[in-house]
Amino acid sequence: MKYDFDHAPDRKGTASYKWDQSEKLFGHEDVLPLWVADMDFAPPKEVVDEIVRRAQLGVxxxxxxxxxxxxxxxxxxxxxxxxxxxxxxxxxxxxxxxxxxxxxxxxxxxxxxxxxxxxxxxxxxxxxxxxxxxxxxxxxxxxxxxxxxxxxxxxxxxxxxxxxxxxxxxxxxxxxxxxxxxxxxxxxxxxxxxxxxxxxxxxxxxxxxxxxxxxxxxxxxxxxxxxxxxxxxxxxxxxxxxxxxxxxxxxxxxxxxxxxxxxxxxxxxxxxxxxxxxxxxxxxxGDEWLEQLLDYLEGNLDYMTQFLAEKLPEIKVIRPEATYLVWMDCSAISKDPADLKKLMYDEARVAFNEGSVYGKPGAGYLRVNIACPRSILIEALERFTRAVRSRR
Known part of the structure; x- marks a missing residue:
């Protein structure tokens, strides 16, 4: 079976911790969330089918x-x-x-x-x-x-x-x-x-x-x-x-x-x-689904790495060997956690994780969740790039 990771379910209005709290957490409803380690992809169909069967038991x-x-x-x-x-x-x-x-x-x-x-x-x-x-x-x-x-x-x-x-x-x-x-x-x-x-x-x-x-x-x-x-x-x-x-x-x-x-x-x-x-x-x-997921994540990672190298070379990407989370050094833009939040939420309208919450060595870094359709990743990177360039 070929799984489609380019299209994901619309999770808005589903009490999604990731998608339904943008205004509360970041001050704007239109902030694009690539923060909490929660993928936008549906689980394998076999898992969904088994859960549905379990639900239909009714007790x-x-x-x-x-x-x-x-x-x-x-x-x-x-x-x-x-x-x-x-x-x-x-x-x-x-x-x-x-x-x-x-x-x-x-x-x-x-x-x-x-x-x-x-x-x-x-x-x-x-x-x-x-x-x-x-x-x-x-x-x-x-x-x-x-x-x-x-x-x-x-x-x-x-x-x-x-x-x-x-x-x-x-x-x-x-x-x-x-x-x-x-x-x-x-x-x-x-x-x-x-x-x-x-x-x-x-x-x-x-x-x-x-x-x-x-x-x-x-x-x-x-x-x-x-x-x-x-x-x-x-x-x-x-x-x-x-x-x-x-x-x-x-x-x-x-x-x-x-x-x-x-x-x-x-x-x-x-x-x-x-x-x-x-x-x-x-x-x-889940083996087959996971293998296809890893291929898709690798593609997202390659795209992001090349995009930033071309558009924002001052950002240093720490290329992950595992996870769908990309740690990037933005200290050339700002080392101030509050300023990076302003850049993300108010100017770019994107939500990555601000790095200082991971300890003092994380100040000046952002963590990006790339477990999303590539179209969402592209939109987030373009928003962030426009915001950074507008400061120059």
Whole structure:
């Protein structure tokens, strides 16, 4: 089947977090949204059909996880990422990956404990640390020749200084890095050496662009499996975030017991009625759709890179190795977050993500969601270009 990514459903008036809040969030109703990590594409037809069949049953009661769920998850991980997991490693349900990060902080650290993140990074990482009363420790990434790298010497110092947990974003958002097996091994060896728990947010693991390969952190060594939790979901891969269902894989039985107990403590352990169906169908039938999506995203990325090189060469694009999020250095235009917002919302009438929310290293950057029909991407880039040029 050939999927059509050039045409997307009209989501206006559907209570869409992305499309129906432009005036509220950005001050103008006609702002074009390319910000939150929410694709404009419909999921695979097979997934939609299964959800419709589920809806037609007409009673939406409490739901338990079926054996097909574990088979679908484990089959996908083996097929797509070469990771063989045992079914009992899968924790009880979680409404989302950020919920899983928050529950991990709550469960495995104490108030005042140090938690490492690698900035610039997805801003909820900061939230789940600070809102639990833990201390943020920034292992700031180093940008070399348009590519982020880990500062391993600094990470070693921070781990030795008593950090209890590392939030690992792999692949990285917003930097787009696919950490190599060697890089992940160095991270893991440091954490094993100093007793640091690794919570790996691998939600973008399926969205790896051509020429790169994602390595699940826990798959590298048994030692790493025993000190880690791996968080995945169909939400980014198949645009199913509204169904509120994620998967946390915990090989260590004691860590898994404690994590499941925390889920029950806050009563967020029940399965989503539609989420169960979505995960099983997506992981069973979604391969062909995903391959075509990746080709389309690569095309969008190529178009954007060439467009900016020709029209706005002062902008430096950090070409992602994964995700559908493009991180671009706009510091030659402005380093002031408020000014970049004014440029986007008031002058260009586009909404990208302003970079300082991803940590201090993100000031002067913008993050662009390219998971949209190319016509929308073209319109957004042209609007932004006109606004920048009007300032000259």
């Amino acid at each position: 939406y009661g409490y739901t338990f996880r079926t054996p097909e769920y574990a088979e679908a998850v484990s089959g996908w991980l083996k097929r797509r990422h070469g990771w063989e997991i045992q079914h009992d490693w899968i924790s009880q349900s979680s409404p989302g990956v950020v919920t899983a990060l928050s529950m991990s902080i709550y469960t495995f650290t104490e108030p005042g404990d140090k938690v490492i993140l690698q900035a610039p990074v997805y801003y909820p990482f900061y939230d789940v640390i600070k809102m639990h009363g833990r201390e943020v420790v920034e292992n700031t990434l180093v940008l070399r020749e348009g590519r982020y790298e880990v500062d391993f010497d600094l990470l070693e110092q921070q781990a030795a200084d008593g950090a209890k947990l590392l939030l690992l974003c792999s692949p990285h958002n917003p930097g787009g890095r696919v950490w190599t097996r060697e890089e992940l091994t160095r991270i893991g060896d440091i954490c094993v050496r100093h007793g640091v728990l690794v919570v790996a947010d691998e939600i973008h693991h399926d969205l790896v662009l051509r020429g790169h390969k994602h390595t699940p952190f826990a798959s590298i060594k048994e030692e790493f499996a025993q000190i880690s939790l791996t968080c995945i979901a169909t939400s980014k891969t198949f645009n199913l975030a509204g169904l509120q269902s994620a998967c946390v894989i915990i090989p260590n039985a004691e860590l898994r017991r404690r994590y499941n107990q925390a889920l029950k403590t806050f009563s967020v352990h029940m399965e989503s009625y539609f989420g169960l169906t979505a995960i099983v169908s997506a992981y069973t039938y």
